[in-house]
Amino acid sequence: QSALTQPASVSGSPGQSITISCTASGTDVGDYKFVSWYQQHVGKVPKVIIYDVNQRPSGTSARFSGSKSGNVASLTISGLRAEDEADYYCSSYTGSSTWVFGGGTKLTVL
Amino acid sequence: EVQLEESGGGLVKPGGSLRLSCAASGFTFAPYVMNWVRQAPGKGLEWVSSITSSSSFIYYADSVKGRFTISRDNARNSLSLQMNNLTAADTAVYYCARHLRAYFDNWGRGVLVTVSS
DSSP, X not given: OOEEEXXXXXXXXXXXXXXXXXEEESTTSTTOOOEEEEEEOTTSXXXXXXXXXXXXXXXXXXXXXXXXXXXXXXXXXXXXXGGGOXXXXXXXXOSSSOEEEOOOEEEEEO | OOEEEEXXXXXXXXXXXXXXXXXXXXXXXXXXXXXXXXXXXXXXXXXXXXXXXXXXXXXXXXXXXXXXXXXXXXXXXXXXXXEOSOOGGXXXXXXXXXXXXXXXXXXXXXXXXXXXX
């Protein structure tokens, strides 16, 4: 069974950079190349900010970037702003025609 | 503009059934894989089910397999989720989400399902 593990919370001050990790476990996440990241503000709908590990949809700020090393995907937000305070979720195709989300990370901008 | 609007949520007793619908507009519905994703109160996102464009392939999370049935009507631009034998663990906001390549690119506003006696 696949699982994606994220830290429960991260924090940073305005202008700083933060990184949120997403660690895959289980035998059926394939080569883990279909990783996406979603931002969800309180009371709002999730919004994709990164897909295919490191691709940004149009409209996503260049301050958001994604990467992957082995079974760990990462989301980096540079030049942190108050508006970045939200929950962030990673997601991956499992290779078994199903999808899995990480548990989510609450980002606090100090 | 892509719009997805869920309906059919509400309060249901344990063991009961509910049918959710998602009305799609602003895009050509038929070619897209569609999904249901849910979020329990104060919890994270959980993928529930996917259905391919022609309904040829359907997939479910283990947590709902055998109880939920996803379907679509391309002529009516609609997606449905029939939920049977509901338990408290199914209490969540249910989102209809469009699939693009390998991610969920558009989401509805969600509909709340509460399972309680």
